[in-house]
Amino acid sequence: xxxxxxxxxxxxxxxxxxxxxxxxxxxxxxxxxxxxxxxxxxxxxxxxxxxxxxxxxxxxxxxxxxxxxxxxxxxxxxxxxxxxxxxxxxxxxxxxxxxxxxxxxxxxxxxxxxxxxxxxxxxxxxxxxxxxxxxxxxxxxxxxxxxxxxxxxxxxxxxxxxxxxxxxxxxxxxxxxxxxxxxxxxxxxxxxxxxxxxxxxxxxxxxxxxxxxxxxxxxxxxxxxxxxxxxxxxxxxxxxxxxxxxxxxxxxxxxxxxxxxxxxxxx
Amino acid sequence: xxxxxxxxxxxxxxxxxxxxxxxxxxxxxxxxxxxxxxxxxxxxxxxxxxxxxxxxxxxxxxxxxxxxxxxxxxxxxxxxxxxxxxxxxxxxxxxxxxxxxxxxxxxxxxxxxxxxxxxxxxxxxxxxxxxxxxxxxxxxxxxxxxxxxxxxxxxxxxxxxxxxxxxxxxxxxxxxxxxxxxxxxxxxxxxxxxxxxxxxxxxxxxxxxxxxxxxxxxxxxxxxxxxxxxxxxxxxxxxxxxxxxxxxxxxxxxxxxxxxxxxxxxx
Numbered sequence: 001x002x003x004x005x006x007x008x009x010x011x012x013x014x015x016x017x018x019x020x021x022x023x024x025x026x027x028x029x030x031x032x033x034x035x036x037x038x039x040x041x042x043x044x045x046x047x048x049x050x051x052x053x054x055x056x057x058x059x060x061x062x063x064x065x066x067x068x069x070x071x072x073x074x075x076x077x078x079x080x081x082x083x084x085x086x087x088x089x090x091x092x093x094x095x096x097x098x099x100x101x102x103x104x105x106x107x108x109x110x111x112x113x114x115x116x117x118x119x120x121x122x123x124x125x126x127x128x129x130x131x132x133x134x135x136x137x138x139x140x141x142x143x144x145x146x147x148x149x150x151x152x153x154x155x156x157x158x159x160x161x162x163x164x165x166x167x168x169x170x171x172x173x174x175x176x177x178x179x180x181x182x183x184x185x186x187x188x189x190x191x192x193x194x195x196x197x198x199x200x201x202x203x204x205x206x207x208x209x210x211x212x213x214x215x216x217x218x219x220x221x222x223x224x225x226x227x228x229x230x231x232x233x234x235x236x237x238x239x240x241x242x243x244x245x246x247x248x249x250x251x252x253x254x255x256x257x258x259x260x261x262x263x264x265x266x267x
Numbered sequence: 268x269x270x271x272x273x274x275x276x277x278x279x280x281x282x283x284x285x286x287x288x289x290x291x292x293x294x295x296x297x298x299x300x301x302x303x304x305x306x307x308x309x310x311x312x313x314x315x316x317x318x319x320x321x322x323x324x325x326x327x328x329x330x331x332x333x334x335x336x337x338x339x340x341x342x343x344x345x346x347x348x349x350x351x352x353x354x355x356x357x358x359x360x361x362x363x364x365x366x367x368x369x370x371x372x373x374x375x376x377x378x379x380x381x382x383x384x385x386x387x388x389x390x391x392x393x394x395x396x397x398x399x400x401x402x403x404x405x406x407x408x409x410x411x412x413x414x415x416x417x418x419x420x421x422x423x424x425x426x427x428x429x430x431x432x433x434x435x436x437x438x439x440x441x442x443x444x445x446x447x448x449x450x451x452x453x454x455x456x457x458x459x460x461x462x463x464x465x466x467x468x469x470x471x472x473x474x475x476x477x478x479x480x481x482x483x484x485x486x487x488x489x490x491x492x493x494x495x496x497x498x499x500x501x502x503x504x505x506x507x508x509x510x511x512x513x514x515x516x517x518x519x520x521x522x523x524x525x526x527x528x529x530x531x532x533x534x
Contacts, residue, residue: 080501103496103504123472125479125494130486136475164472173466174473176508181459181473182480183495184525185452189481190489190532192448199440205390205431206441206448207485208403212392213449214456214481218474219397222457227392228450229370234347237370241443250528257524258451261517265457 009154014038014065015057016085017076018046020126021100023053025076025159028134030054032158038068064090072096072151074120079103083111091115096148102175105168106142118143118152121171122160125182134159140166140174191251223267230262276421281305281332282324283352284343285313287393288367290320292343292426295401297321299425304337331357339363339418341387346370350378358382363415369442372435373409385410385419388438389427392449401426407433407441458518490534497529 011034015022018041026036036054040063041047051059063085065073072095077085079101086109091097093114099106102121109117119142124132139156141163143149149165156163166174189210193203216225229237238259245252278301282289285308293303303321307330308314318326330352332340339362344352346368353376358364360381366373369388376384386409391399406423408430410416416432423430433441456477460470483492496504505526512519 078499078501079496079504080499103507123476125476125483127483127492127494130483132479138472138475162475166468170466170468172507173462173511174468176511177459177462177466177468178473178476179495179497179508179522180455180462182476183493183497183529184522185455185477186480186484186489186493187497187525187529187532188447188452188455189484190493191528192444193488194490195440195444195447199437199444201433201437201441201444205405206445208405208429209390209392209445209449210452210481210485212399213453214477216392216394216397217453217456218477221460222453223461225394226450226453226457227394228446229346230446230450230454232345232347234345237346240370240439241446244440244443250531254524254528255446257521258454261458261521262450262454264517265454 009158010034011071011151011155012037012069013155014040014060014068014070014073015050015076016040016063016073016089018043018050019076019078020128021122022074022076023050023128024126024132024134025074025100025122026050026054026057028159029155030056034155034158037070038065040065063088065095066090066092068092070095072098072118072155073115074098074100075109076100083108086112089115096143096151098143098152102140102178103172105172106144107168116143116145116148118148119168119171120152120156121166123174123178135161138162138164140164140171142167142171191254221267223265226262226265226267228262230259233263276425277301278338278418278422279304279336280422281307281327281335281337281340282317282343283307283330283340283356285310285317286343286345287395288389289341289343290317290395291393291399291401292341292367292389293317293321293324295426296422297323301422301425305332305335330355332362333357333359335359337362339365339385339422340382341365341367342376343367350375353379356382363410363418365410365419369407369445370439372439373411374435383410383412383415385415386435386438387419387423388433390441390445402428405429405431407431407438409434409438458521488534490532493529493532493534495529497526500530 036057039047039051047059051057097115098118098120121140123138139160303324306314306318314326318324364382365385365387388407390405406427
């Protein structure tokens with residue numbers, strides 16, 4: 001008889017939410033052999049679309065899962081909607097309920113009667129149009145009960161090689177760091193594209209520079225390899241740049257704040 | 268007899284400056300078969316180190332190159348020093364003199380008697396400790412005279428496959444865009460590392476997220492794929508993050524400015 005390994009455990013899952021995270025996560029889990037059985041989302045179109053993309057899922061019009069034989073519910077909704085969604089959710093007592101939020105505590109799930117709360121946070125940025133290889137995506141887990149933790153760990157290890165246990169307090173710090181590294185960085189890249197467009201310059205000109213910047217920042221602490229007019233205190237260039245941004249007072253202010261921040265950072 | 272192709276022209280070059288750009292550029296040019304014959308830098312140590320790293324170069328203690336049989340001088344010094352360096356430079360009339368600055372105009376070289384001014388701007392961030400493949404690095408050229416342009420073009424094409432002609436006005440806009448895409452982005456990555464360290468979290472946790480953020484920003488306009496609490500106007504998360512940054516008033520301010528900038532950006 002073959003041994004039962006952790007990896008071979010197949011779980012029955014319901015999803016609440018049909019956004020980008022739910023989209024990628026549910027399909028990765030189905031591909032790994034788990035059964036995604038039901039998808040609920042407030043939007044009938046979204047839940048139907050996601051359920052259609054999954055081999056065994058049906059779209060359901062309420063988040064009452066008491067009639068389903070499932071091991072766990074994954075709630076993947078915007079952070080601001082999580083408390084309300086948790087309030088409305090109904091599960092058979094003992095069901096593990098995990099949310100996928102970086103910023104929200106595990107405790108937000110305490111209000112779900114009978115649920116064993118957990119967190120299943122994939123540390124990645126998802127968009128529907130771009131496939132992501134989850135194998136390399138860190139998945140951050142948290143649970144209060146050991147068996148709930150084991151269950152989400154089984155699930156996480158079936159789709160990723162980078163699984164970490166991180167409590168709510170550490171996770172919210174990580175999420176803040178991710179906002180700087182991802183959301184704010186993306187915005188700066190957008191500003192640079194906008195400035196290129198305004199000068200009728202091709203957007204791809206900066207790509208090698210951006211790749212090298214990021215590659216270097218992974219090898220050494222970015223503060224130690226800072227370059228540019230700010231760190232050199234090159235006032236002539238800084239003033240010329242502020243002058244060029246005259247038509248964009250907000251960008252001017254942002255340029256100034258970032259320059260000050262670079263100049264006052266202690267390495 | 269073999270045909271003389273543009274690529275086979277070998278040039279005799281002197282460098283003024285021995286910083287990171289001079290270091291990488293001079294070695295790439297030597298590897299491509301050009302003769303880097305002399306290196307001048309105010310620092311005796313720097314010029315000697317760089318000259319030693321080049322097969323045919325000597326370190327010289329003044330920037331008077333009138334005694335040298337050279338085709339061109341490349342000035343690669345900090346932007347703020349460029350005017351003064353140009354003032355002191357002496358060349359045999361007709362020598363091409365090119366600077367490597369993104370922010371400075373070609374005209375800053377007009378003060379050099381007899382020089383044919385040019386710009387040779389490699390759009391990359393260099394540090395001495397990390398090798399860069401210049402083949403993929405855009406090199407931006409400018410010159411007033413056609414033969415000077417041809418000379419720097421020959422040089423550029425011998426080390427890079429991405430050679431562009433860009434005038435001073437466009438180049439300074441490009442440089443401003445590069446400050447946002449490279450210098451400011453590096454600073455944000457540094458902040459995220461600092462926040463991870465403060466929370467005792469491993470720095471590599473964010474690497475897949477950063478790679479994916481940049482990969483996506485190259486495929487679509489970053490403004491169109493912005494994610495995070497700012498674009499979702501998720502006030503609870505934003506306020507929680509500002510609260511977490513209470514010990515870092517400058518970061519708090521930067522977080523606020525970046526959030527405002529994301530929220531007021533017209534896509």
